[in-house]
Amino acid sequence: MxxxxxxxxxxxxxxxxxxxxxxxxxxxxxxxxxxxxxxxxxxxxxxxxxxxxxxxxxxxxxxxxxxxxxxxxxxxxxxxxxxxxxxxxxxxxxxxxxxxxxxxxxxxxxxxxxxxxxxxxxxxxxxxxxxxxxxxxxxxxxxxxxxxxxxxxxxxxxxxxxxxxxxxxxxxxxxxxxxxxxxxxxxxxxxxxxxxxxxxxxxxxxxxxVRYLSVPLDWQEAVIRSAITLKLCQYEDSGAIIAAMTTSIPEAPNTPRNWDYRYCWLRDAAFVVRALNRLGATRSMEEFLRYIFNIATSDGSLQPLYGIDFSEQLHEHEVQSLAGYRGMGPVRRGNLAWVQKQHDVYGSVVLASTQLFFDQRLADPGDANAFHRLEPLGEHAYALHDQPDSGLWEFRGRAEVHTYTSVMCWAACDRLAKIAARLQLGDRAAHWRQRADRIRERVIAESWSEKHGHFTDTFAGERLDASLLLLADLGFIAPEDPRFIATVEAIGRVLKRGDALFRYIAPDDFGAPETSFTLCTFWYIDALAAIGRKDEARELFERILKRRNHLGLLSEDLDFDDGEAWGNFPQTYSHVGLIIAAMRLSRSWQEAS
CATH class of the missing domain: 2.70.98 (Beta-galactosidase; Chain A, domain 5)
Incomplete structure (x- = not known):
């Protein structure tokens, strides 16, 4: 501890x-x-x-x-x-x-x-x-x-x-x-x-x-505590899921990276829904989809985040009456990311919705009407898959065509094709499959670098970022594909320090990152297991679990040297990563008998 x-x-x-x-x-x-x-x-x-x-x-x-x-x-x-x-x-x-x-x-x-x-x-x-x-x-x-x-x-x-x-x-x-x-x-x-x-x-x-959670055999205490924590971060009046309960706990000592996380990022919420669905806690998905249908515009356009009461404008300003965490200001109220273009949100919402159409346990499963309400999101994803945006890391000073964004746009079209097939809507299934295939071809052509021997963070880019670890988990590429294996290995060499990972290392609007991003470390652990390095992944996972606080909770970031927690708390992203990695790495229940 x-x-x-x-x-x-x-x-x-x-x-x-x-x-x-x-x-x-x-x-x-x-x-x-x-x-x-x-x-x-x-x-x-x-x-x-x-x-x-x-x-x-x-x-x-x-x-x-x-x-x-x-x-x-x-x-x-x-x-x-x-x-x-x-x-x-x-x-x-x-x-x-x-x-x-x-x-x-x-x-x-x-x-x-x-x-x-x-x-x-x-x-x-x-x-x-x-x-x-x-x-x-x-x-x-x-x-x-x-x-x-x-x-x-x-x-x-x-x-x-x-x-x-x-x-x-x-x-x-x-x-x-x-x-x-x-x-x-x-x-x-x-x-x-x-x-x-x-x-x-x-x-x-x-x-x-807790009794009805489908927990893995191993690390049950950690998974259960993370699941309860995620549940506590959903505002049930609307179905919104907040990124964290706090504002302005800096990502590292004396950095201006102090943000207000008390809002619903569609991306973060979709990750939470996905993790809870894997545990069998599907009510959060149904409540989040109710939230989505309340904020979706008639043309299906979405912004990256909203207030828990569906508010669209979250004007950001500094609060002078609070000195900040350990006196490290500024303290911010509101978050300017609401004005950004982050095109991956369309894929995030469709991914979060997909289980609605396949899970027979649900009292009100998805039907053709619900599918048609999702289709405008797919249209936006297709139209925007090769357009510059701020990306999932919310860069404030640059816009590029980010590989992760484009893959999430592919995921929107891919899942819509699968949902349409499930509903026996043949024409729509063919329509979305064609669009998904076009995006996939474009992404592979633009983001694979023969020069570097790995996928890059942007089209025709030079850099790595940790979101590339998700390509196999999203189904975009097979985990045994040599290109994915090479990308995971490159990320381990470039972004890993000790037991933890940077999101990226290139300087951004606020300088070079200083601390590890806990979710990315869990992504790396999951990717190691996917490419066959499961023993190494388990050992790393055990060491990261020891970085939780005394109650089993995680913030957003960890210091590379002393493991001290930084960033907003408790961070839903981090607990999602823990759950997904634990379920990937755990022994099967049959192995216990």
Whole structure:
């Protein structure tokens, strides 16, 4: 385990999320949803006010330990003092099925219990407003405190005396206490009974959800934790899947590569859907397709990302009231990538949709009408497959015809042909197969370099990038094809440093990359297995698993030297890569018998 400030746990329920540090302090949570005002923002260092956190502080603190309750999103933190005292904090967001829907309020529940000795604690609930710029107006009653945030009134209901919380007074913890933080609604029953029932029902929900995952034989703990994390990153009101819960955690120390990831990139979401589909968790696919059909224009045109509420314009600006992660600004709100041209999104959406037409378990499988709604995406893919774009790495200063983009345009046409054949739409199947074949011929002619002996990142290019590792997985080329094998080997020589990979090494708008991109390392592991180097892939996979934090979570990037985590957190891309690689590398269940 690598000790770092990203040793955080994540809790949530499909409505919002929160990050909790190793001492049980809530350091990040946007309310009332992923894209909202970060009422808890201490992770990004408020400049003018103390707070932006929700802490249970133990006097004479000596150390802590932390874990998730088995197969759940319920986090347990134990704090120990120097005198043998200890307290347990249980944190979760309630989620269970109720009245033919899911009960998932914007609510964070905390139960604090004494484990040993006479521990003395202090409850410090200190939300901030307007991105940490001001203290919110506060009111209080007999058993609650309210904070008036810009778009949300936050209420904390507790059986801790309100004055103790309001004045942050220390007290000896002699029995379990309960704190329910959420919308400004009164609890209609005792807080202790509500918390006990909520924990039981939430634990039962997650364990039932995990029970039906089709997990591999090996690395089940890692796969299950990654699957739960991906589930926590879907905003179920709309079906959107965010790239990460945070903004502006830099990709490397003191770099301007600080971005806001609290939105739905169609590419990232499609990767998430694909990973969860492989595990049998198909509901996320159905919800994401509902999101897609809500944002798709009449002509089928798409932009790379959208807000979780279908917003198209995500204007980017710097937030002055937050100094940044470890003081490393700037902090950005919004993301200018929404104006970019990234043509691979058409293939991403069609790929995410394909299982809808082939999986007989689904209650509402894809039909001819759904297929015809996808066809305009294919038309865009065909028209744009040889046009310059910013690429999946979102270059801000250059546009080229990227090989990965063109292959994804091929994938859109290829999958539409297969779907049409499945639906016995012969004319449409022939139409899309012809278009897919034309794109494939063009891509191979333009992106294979006889001079270098490998595929290149752009048409008639010179460079490598890690997205070329996906050519076989996408079905564009056979894994045993010498051209693919040569490309994987070249990437290992050029982009790999130690156990991890760069996305690319050529300088971009912000200079040369400094850290490894975790997803690319998993792509490399998967590609090694595909070309027959499975033992090497397994050994590398085991080493990368040790780079997860103490709870099994991953950010976007890892430092090559010390393995420290950088980039936004938790990163859906990284957990997708872990799942796909584990399923490729695992022994079969038959080998266990």
């Amino acid at each position: 690598i000790e770092s400030s990203l040793d955080l746990g994540v809790i949530g329920n499909g409505s919002f999320g929160a990050l909790v540090d190793t001492c049980g302090k809530v350091v990040w949570s946007c309310l009332p949803a992923f894209d909202g005002d970060p009422a808890f923002c201490s992770l990004l260092s408020p400049r003018d006010h103390d707070g932006g956190d929700f802490a249970i502080e133990l006097e004479d603190f000596a150390g802590s330990e932390q874990n998730y309750l088995n197969n759940t999103a319920i986090l347990r933190t134990v704090l120990r003092d120097r005198h043998g005292g200890a307290v347990e904090i249980i944190d979760f967001a309630p989620r269970w099925r109720q009245h033919d829907r899911f009960y998932r309020p914007v609510m964070l529940i905390r139960q604090v219990s004494p484990l040993a000795g006479s521990p003395r604690i202090r409850v410090r609930a200190r939300p901030l407003a307007d991105w940490g710029a001001r203290l919110p107006e506060t009111t209080w009653g007999s058993n609650h405190i309210r904070w008036l945030l810009p778009d949300f009134t936050l209420r904390l209901t507790s059986d801790v005396p309100v004055r103790f919380i309001r004045d942050e007074s220390p007290f000896v913890l002699t029995h379990p206490v309960h704190l329910v933080l959420g919308a400004d609604e009164s609890l209609t029953r005792g807080v202790a009974g509500f918390v006990r029932e909520a924990q039981e029902r939430t634990a039962a929900y997650w364990r039932e959800w």
